[in-house]
Amino acid sequence: MTMARKILIIEDDVQMQRFLQVLLTGHGYETCCVTNARDGILMAAEAEPVIILLDLGLPDGDGLTVVTKIREWSEVPVVVISARDQENDKVRALDCGADDYLTKPFGSKELLARIRVALRHVKFQGQPQKARFEWGDWIIDFSQRLVWRRGELVHLTPTEYRILQLLVSHNGKVLTYRQILKEVWGNAHTDQNHYVRVHMAQLRHKLEDNPAQPRYLLTEMGIGYRFQFETPEP
Amino acid sequence: MTMARKILIIEDDVQMQRFLQVLLTGHGYETCCVTNARDGILMAAEAEPVIILLDLGLPDGDGLTVVTKIREWSEVPVVVISARDQENDKVRALDCGADDYLTKPFGSKELLARIRVALRHVKFQGQPQKARFEWGDWIIDFSQRLVWRRGELVHLTPTEYRILQLLVSHNGKVLTYRQILKEVWGNAHTDQNHYVRVHMAQLRHKLEDNPAQPRYLLTEMGIGYRFQFETPEP
DNA sequence: GCCAGTCTTTACAACATCTTGATACGTCTT
DNA sequence: AAGACGTATCAAGATGTTGTAAAGACTGGC
Numbered sequence: 469m470t471m472a473r474k475i476l477i478i479e480d481d482v483q484m485q486r487f488l489q490v491l492l493t494g495h496g497y498e499t500c501c502v503t504n505a506r507d508g509i510l511m512a513a514e515a516e517p518v519i520i521l522l523d524l525g526l527p528d529g530d531g532l533t534v535v536t537k538i539r540e541w542s543e544v545p546v547v548v549i550s551a552r553d554q555e556n557d558k559v560r561a562l563d564c565g566a567d568d569y570l571t572k573p574f575g576s577k578e579l580l581a582r583i584r585v586a587l588r589h590v591k592f593q594g595q596p597q598k599a600r601f602e603w604g605d606w607i608i609d610f611s612q613r614l615v616w617r618r619g620e621l622v623h624l625t626p627t628e629y630r631i632l633q634l635l636v637s638h639n640g641k642v643l644t645y646r647q648i649l650k651e652v653w654g655n656a657h658t659d660q661n662h663y664v665r666v667h668m669a670q671l672r673h674k675l676e677d678n679p680a681q682p683r684y685l686l687t688e689m690g691i692g693y694r695f696q697f698e699t700p701e702p
Numbered sequence: 703m704t705m706a707r708k709i710l711i712i713e714d715d716v717q718m719q720r721f722l723q724v725l726l727t728g729h730g731y732e733t734c735c736v737t738n739a740r741d742g743i744l745m746a747a748e749a750e751p752v753i754i755l756l757d758l759g760l761p762d763g764d765g766l767t768v769v770t771k772i773r774e775w776s777e778v779p780v781v782v783i784s785a786r787d788q789e790n791d792k793v794r795a796l797d798c799g800a801d802d803y804l805t806k807p808f809g810s811k812e813l814l815a816r817i818r819v820a821l822r823h824v825k826f827q828g829q830p831q832k833a834r835f836e837w838g839d840w841i842i843d844f845s846q847r848l849v850w851r852r853g854e855l856v857h858l859t860p861t862e863y864r865i866l867q868l869l870v871s872h873n874g875k876v877l878t879y880r881q882i883l884k885e886v887w888g889n890a891h892t893d894q895n896h897y898v899r900v901h902m903a904q905l906r907h908k909l910e911d912n913p914a915q916p917r918y919l920l921t922e923m924g925i926g927y928r929f930q931f932e933t934p935e936p
Numbered sequence: 937g938c939c940a941g942t943c944t945t946t947a948c949a950a951c952a953t954c955t956t957g958a959t960a961c962g963t964c965t966t
Numbered sequence: 967a968a969g970a971c972g973t974a975t976c977a978a979g980a981t982g983t984t985g986t987a988a989a990g991a992c993t994g995g996c
Contacts, residue, residue, distance in 0.1 A: 555809035562815040567823075568802070575789035581796040589801075589823055625942060642847045661983090663944075669985060680985080688847070689952065689983070690860035859953055895972095897955075903974060914961095914974080923963085924972070 474498040475583070476517035478508035478534065479549070480527055484572075488521060491576050497583075505529040509537050513599030513611030517544060519586050524550040524561065532564045539565035541599055541610030541633070545586035549574070601636055603684075603697050606675065608636060617675060627652060628671050631664070635685065635695035644692040668693060708732040709817070710751035712742035712768065713783070714761055718806075722755060725810050731817075739763045743771045751778060753820050758784040758795065766798045773799035779820035783808070835870055837931050838918075840909065842870060851909060861886060862905050865898070869919065869929035878926040902927060 475492055479485045480503045489499050500515050502508050505526045512520060512534075520538070524531035535546050545567040550557065558569045567589070568582050599611040607616040613629065615622045624632065630652045635643060645661045653663060672679040686694045709726055713719045714737045723733050734749045736742050739760045746754060746768075754772070758765035769780050779801040784791065792803045801823070802816050833844035841850040847863065849856045858866065864886045869877060879895045887897060906913040920928045 555812050558809075559811045559815040562812075562819050567819055575792075577793045578789050578796075581793040585796050585801055627943070640846050660944090662946090665984060666944080666986085669987090672985095687984070691847070861954075894955090896957090899973065900955080900975085903976090906974095921973075 473587075474500055474515060474517045476508070476511055476515055476520045477501045478503075478505070478511075478520065478526070478531075479523040480504065480525070481523065484523070484549075491579070492583075495580060503527075505531065505534050508534050509611060512538050512542065512544065513609075516599075518590055519583060520544055520546045522546055522548050522566070524548060524552060524557070532561060535561065535564040535566050537611070540613070541637075545589060547579075547582060547586060549579075601697075606684075608632070615675075622674055624671075624674065627667050628674070631667055632671060632675075632695075635693060636697075639695055639697050642688045642691055642694045646692075648692060664693070707821075708734055708749060708751045710742070710745055710749055710754045711735045712737075712739070712745075712754065712760070712765075713757040714738065714759070715757065718757070725813070726817075729814060737761075739765065739768050742768050746772050746776065746778065752824055753817060754778055754780045756780055756782050756800070758782060758786060758791070766795060769795065769798040769800050779823060781813075781816060781820060783813075835931075840918075842866070849909075856908055858905075858908065861901050862908070865901055866905060866909075866929075869927060870931075873929055873931045876922045876925055876928045880926075882926060898927070 547568045601608040605618045781802045782800045835842040839852045
């Protein structure tokens with residue numbers, strides 16, 4: 469039952485990094501370390517860790533942008549570890565999508581306990597989202613927010629990308645107009661079905677070989693749309 | 703929009719209780735207070751809160767037993783609030799099933815942020831029940847809204863699907879014309895039996911091997927229709 | 937202030953679905 | 967066997983939904 473228990477450590481202080489690494493491997497976790505924001509985001513996509521430990525004080529940019537970026541495609545628990553004890557820092561980090569916030573110095577037992585809490589939460593979630601989706605001639609990379617078709621980069625507008633992301637991440641399931649509108653436009657516009665239609669047409673135009681008879685971005689008459697990764701087998 | 707946002711506060715210090723109550727109601731939450739462990743467990747079951755705030759120092763027993771008890775049947779997030787700052791206390795509470803641990807005194811903004819985190823977690827614990835119906839050559843997947851027959855995807859119109867769903871979910875029971883009309887067309891059309899017949903014919907045409915002598919979508923003369931998953935044993 | 941890119945809004949054609957009525961079929965009663 | 971009643975089938979027209987293009991409104995960058 470050796471489930472994946474890889475933990476990504478994003479921390480620039482070498483001493484602290486060593487400490488975490490020793491502590492975690494000593495408790496049966498696999499670790500993976502990077503020392504800056506850019507590599508952190510990359511590794512979050514590539515290594516598919518079950519938990520991320522994130523230091524806020526990184527050399528190349530705010531740690532908060534790391535959380536925000538990761539949350540665009542993944543629900544992996546992020547535990548922030550920071551020297552800053554200001555309440556505002558905590559609130560901002562948590563609202564950006566972090567799941568917990570520990571202030572240095574912290575006890576190693578508490579860290580381990582909070583990691584166990586985070587692991588409990590993962591357990592109850594569905595399938596872990598992939599950072600990269602490949603099918604047919606297409607590639608979507610959520611971590612970079614890029615889409616290719618036949619090796620050519622396809623430019624999508626923010627709205628188009630958001631819709632595509634929504635549909636792809638619910639692969640196979642029908643999303644109602646209402647759901648899509650709520651997610652993309654917010655609660656105030658849940659009756660403007662034509663918004664979705666127009667942008668859907670744009671998406672098909674950019675991505676489908678034959679937009680009039682789409683293979684992947686399918687219409688569900690009277691209900692909404694569905695992304696179908698491949699013809700569904702029962 | 704008034705979704706259930708009831709928070710159960712288990713706290714014996716009256717002053718702190720008042721503070722939490724005012725803070726939370728002021729931010730749009732509904733609250734519900736008890737002052738001891740016994741009532742806490744009772745209310746956790748009765749009031750069905752989305753979050754529980756728990757003080758560890760209760761008069762009638764350890765707060766930890768409250769968490770343990772609640773975890774026997776519920777996954778509702780429990781945020782512990784305690785005066786004790788010992789690492790061991792934190793670890794024990796978290797391992798008993800608590801989701802977060804705040805030490806008094808704490809900032810109100812931090813509390814609210816951590817409550818938002820807890821709410822996010824509830825949101826994603828969607829229902830992982832696979833709503834799937836299989837019999838003979840048929841498969842219905844309610845979660846995907848797809849129907850197969852002999853491995854072939856069958857396309858159903860919204861009305862057809864709605865009727866099928868209704869009949870299948872009441873497997874074995876007779877549904878009157880009136881009931882079907884009410885569910886599918888609404889209260890205004892409960893005397894147009896004709897609607898049901900026409901769509902029923904369509905359904906049989908798409909799903910039955912021999913629509914004239916249906917095996918599953920059965921007619922109950924003078925009453926309505928019935929879906930029979932398998933031939934009933936005597 | 938202009939420009940380019942994007943989003944909103946509109947209008948209409950194309951299409952799918954639903955309704956409706958005519959007719960055929962089946963079964964039960966007398 | 968004939969009639970009465972409920973049901974099945976069919977297809978044309980009405981209705982509703984979706985696709986598409988294109989024009990106007992908005993936005994941020996320069």
